[in-house]
Amino acid sequence: MKKNFFIFLFIFILLPIQVWAEDTSGLDVDHDGLTNSEEINKYYTDYLNSDTDGDGYFDGEEIAKHFSPHAKAKTLSQYDLDGDGLSDWLEIQFGTNLNNYDTDGDGFSDYNEVLNSYDPLNSKPIKLPQEIIIDTTKQTLTAKLNNISLVIFPVSTGKAGYETTRGEYEINNKIPRAWSKTYGLWMPYWMSFIGSQYGIHELPEWPGGIKEGQNHLGTPVSHGCVRLGIGPAEWLYNWANIGTKVKVK
Ligand SMILES: [Ca+2]
Ligand SMILES: [Ca+2]
Ligand SMILES: [Ca+2]
Ligand SMILES: [Ca+2]
Known part of the structure; x- marks a missing residue:
């Protein structure tokens, strides 16, 4: 009799509880468009509150539109839940944990690794x-890592008649501050990719210290090189390695 009772308990009470407990992860109990599991394990939102940051938009709606469900009026690119320097948007792209600054536990933060x-x-x-x-x-x-866009910078490429030649190349040399004999000017953060003649560099500087204006960025005015602004040129120079693929389209 006792044995039958336990079989009864297991089949009709414990087993359904077990099954119910397992199934809830796939449910969306607050009806915000994200499953309980996504809220708990991926986005770190409140699975019992459809609007975690209280801005009037559902968590799932915010994710779908690239907004942060954690902060009012901020996009996923502008918010960094774990404060490791890598935005929530990039964490989602790389598959890292939004709420753990060192996903693989090797002592280097996700941001530093990327x-x-x-x-x-x-x-x-x-x-x-x-x-x-x-x-x-x-x-x-x-600049892409593992086919994920890290940053987008405005540039100035070759003007009409001097168009930067389309094709696939790679960085073949890096010089912190190169001198152009042809044009008599300095090209900071020089990285050549079409032979030694064409490269990516910061806005050129004339002897005497006059620098080409930032307002040229976004307009093709160069003789075939790719000009970057102050800041982005240095960043790219430090980021890219010799051998990095360069695609001009
Ligand atoms: Ca939900
Ligand atoms: Ca919200
Ligand atoms: Ca982060
Ligand atoms: Ca790590």
């Missing part, structure tokens, strides 16, 4: 592929 092109999901020092995309139509340069 900035130095290491895989933030693997505790071994594995490098991810870098790529630079130069869009001559949009006049932009995009």
